[in-house]
Amino acid sequence: MILIDYQDRRPIYEQIVDRFQVLIVKGILKADSQLPSVRKLAMELSINPNTIQKAYTLLEQQGFIYPIKGRGNFVAQDIEGLSEQNAKFYEDLKDMVKYAMDRGISKDDFMEHAATYYGEERA
Template sequence: MLKLNPNSKEAIYKQIENRIIEYILLGIFEADQAIPSVRNLSKDLGVNPNTVQKAYQELEENGYIYFIPGKGSYIADNQPVLHRIRACKLEELANMVNDMIKIGIDKDDIKKIVLKQLGESGK
């Protein structure tokens, strides 16, 4: 089940969208796998069905899911999606590192943090 943060400043539909993208990245959702219906997910999360519909619409427009009338929504082929997500994440990381340098965080401290995270992930 998707987990939302009710205290987040991020809109609920955006949280839903981002969790589904995260689940695709982590391999929890695979290509051609059915995802919960708008009605079921809205009930499970306790949100308005229109909120879930908006998230699904965004996901479909961006190629993360596809819809089959009368059957439901499914995860799109992951390879192009994963490539696009990874490219965005690498760009975010580069921007974050640049921001850290701009505010005076030592490059050695940045390296230590990155190396620590890489060591913890086993990669």
């Protein structure tokens, strides 16, 4: 369910957070379904449990999952973290536009590329 890409420069815990975010948002992981336990997933990925723990803690802070002590971590019903997540995303997008403008990349070029990328990966 989860794969680690050691070519990816991002830290492991961040990759794990990202993967679960996508699985949850896409509905592949249904609400209230259980995530693999910290120790089990750590074993499966051959990494330290603390790394998984860190990822789960972040996911909890973002509202994607909720923990029950002694039982496990579960997918949240309403993802309250999404709006905040999106807000940050739009901040990044704003920075990106600023960068483009500074480099003389026209609005049309920007839009055209974005549209293409959106189209490319449509199943």
